[in-house]
Amino acid sequence: MVVGLREQDALLALGVVPVGTSEWHGDHPGAIFPWAKKALGNAPLPTKLNVTDGIEFEKVAAPRPDLIIAVYSGLTK
Incomplete structure (x- = not known):
């Protein structure tokens, strides 16, 4: 799961x-940009x-992800 803005x-x-x-x-769609569709x-x-x-x-x-990446998300402690 990617919560940050561009880790996908x-x-x-x-x-x-x-x-x-x-x-x-x-x-x-899916926040997947044209260069990454392949x-x-x-x-x-x-x-x-x-x-x-x-x-x-x-x-x-909800999808019970194994890992949540949130580098550019603005999350704080």
Whole structure:
């Protein structure tokens, strides 16, 4: 699960498809940009989180992700 604003590209480059991503610019399905679609392969699009009014914690927890990455999320302690 990617809660930060742009970690999905790094995960896709490593061959990991996140179950959820945060939309940070424009309206792209699954918050996957054109340059990263090939790395997505046949995997289903990630669930897109809306971070306009803060992080949707219930939506982040719902798919029971193994890992939550939130580097550029604005989360604090």
